[in-house]
Amino acid sequence: MKRSTTAVFAGVVLAGLAACGTPDESAVAPEPTGVADEVEALGSQEVVDEMDRLYQAAQDAGEDRVTIYGAGENDRGPVYEVFMARYPGIQVSGEHLTGPDFDSKISNEFASGQHVGDLVQGGDTSVAGHIEEGKYVPYTPLTAEGLDPRWTEPTNTVHAAAALPFGIGYNTNAVDSGDAPQTWDELKDETWRGRIVMDDPTVSGSSLSAFRALLADERFGQEYLNAMASQEPHNENGSQNTGAAVASGEFDIAGYYPYSFFIRESAKGAPMGFVFPTEGGSYVSGHYLGLIDGAPNPNAAKLLMNWLFTPEGQQALAAVGYYPTMPDSDGPADFPPMRDLDLIRSTPLETVASETQQALETIQEVWPK
Incomplete structure (x- = not known):
């Protein structure tokens, strides 16, 4: 099975040659319908050719799915x-896994x-x-x-195609959009003492990842962590x-x-707003793509x-709602581009392992239980 744009391209070329007999080298042939869109969508003719090669290799090997x-x-x-609309015949199935569940799933398959x-x-x-x-x-x-x-x-084993934006959520019934914190520093304002909830950073998860990054940034560091601990946050x-x-x-x-969680709550009609801090530092967390050794559908996966x-x-x-990582890409929603x-x-x-452990120990020393 070939994609329709490739078939259209071949059909137009063959029809043109049959009608004209021999090509006129002085003429500029019009771009066949669909092909210009394909090159624009995928980036270049070189990429189109490589994608066609992988698609054909997947079909030849009977690879009809990708599990991620x-x-x-x-x-x-x-x-x-x-x-799947561009490459029919290949079904993509994603399974949401994090932490120990992610590790055990892959380890058990190995x-x-x-x-x-x-x-x-x-x-x-x-x-x-x-x-x-x-692995x-x-x-x-x-x-x-x-x-x-x-x-x-350094080994170029994994690459992040997207990163998850982190920000500040707020209840729109309790906080006007103009009064919501706009930066990470504004979370330290005494106005918010006792009113903040977050994923428990003394265990694992999104807040631990954020504080790990903030502790390593000279604009924040230990002083910022201490100030947030004094805000009486709920874990x-x-x-x-x-x-x-x-x-x-x-x-x-x-x-x-995480912005993705805000999107889900909003879809349920929750009275929530979201601020993505752009002044004083923005935080996004990469989601890294890796090809599993022993993958049953390697060509389709590539x-x-x-x-x-x-x-x-x-x-x-x-x-x-994810930040694309390629330099020329635009951001999600009305957020600025990553560049x-x-x-x-x-x-x-x-x-990351050593820095996460160090951050965890530092947080546990000062964070309210």
């Missing part, structure tokens, strides 16, 4: 719908030798250990050329519960809150990996 594990897979269904998963698209702490254990095959998508080095690592078990606590009115402010870095793939990721952000330092994958 990781954080945010419950958000990306609309993204994969766009991919232990049994019965691989189901093809790709991971996980957070930094989730994928870092697996890189050291050799992913080094692979650099052609379409990831020009990717900022912060979104890969919740996970970002989902954090959002629910604000949506219900139990608390007014959700600190270090096709999806490449597509996610194309203009079309990047736009689809932005549409579901215009003052990004808070991302933790290198090669040191």
Whole structure:
């Protein structure tokens, strides 16, 4: 099965040659319908050719699906719908897994030798250990050329096509949009003492990741952590519960809150607003793509990996609330493009385990129970 744009291109070329006999070298042939759109969507003719090669290789090998594990897979269904429309016959299934569930799923498949998963698209702490254990095959998508080095690592085993924006959620019944904190520093204002809830940073999760980054940034550091600890924050078990606590009115402010969780709460009609801080530092967390060693559908998986870095793939990721990582991509919603952000330092994958442990110990020393 070939894509319709390729078939249209071939049909137009053959029809033109039959009608004209021999080509007129002085004439400029019009672009066949659909082909210009394809090149624009995928980035270049070189990319189109590589994607066609992978698509054909997947078909020849009988690969009709891609299974992907990781954080945010419950958000990306609309993204994969766009991919499947361009490459019919390949079904993409995402399974949302984080933390111990993510690790055990992959480890169990390696232990049994019965691989189901093809790709991971996980957070930094989730994928870092697996890189050291050799669970992913080094692979650099052609379409990831020009990717900022912060979104890969020295071995080029994984690459982030998207990053999750973190911000400040608030209950719109309790806080006017003009009064909501606009920066990370404004969370320290005494106005918000006792009114902030967040994913418990003394355990794991989104707030721990955010504080790890803030502690390593000279604009924040230990002084900022101490100030936030004095705000009498309420600790919740996970970002989902954090959002629910604000949506219900139990608390007014959700600190270090992932944008994807806000989108889900908004879709349910929750009275919530969201601020993505752009002054004084913005924080986004990369979701890294890796090809699992022993993947049952490697060609189809590489096709999806490449597509996610194309203009079309990047736009689809932005549409579901993620920051595309390629330099020319626009941001999600009305957020500025990533190239215009003052990004808070991302933790290198090669040191993420040690830095996370150090941050955890530092937080546990001062954080209210």
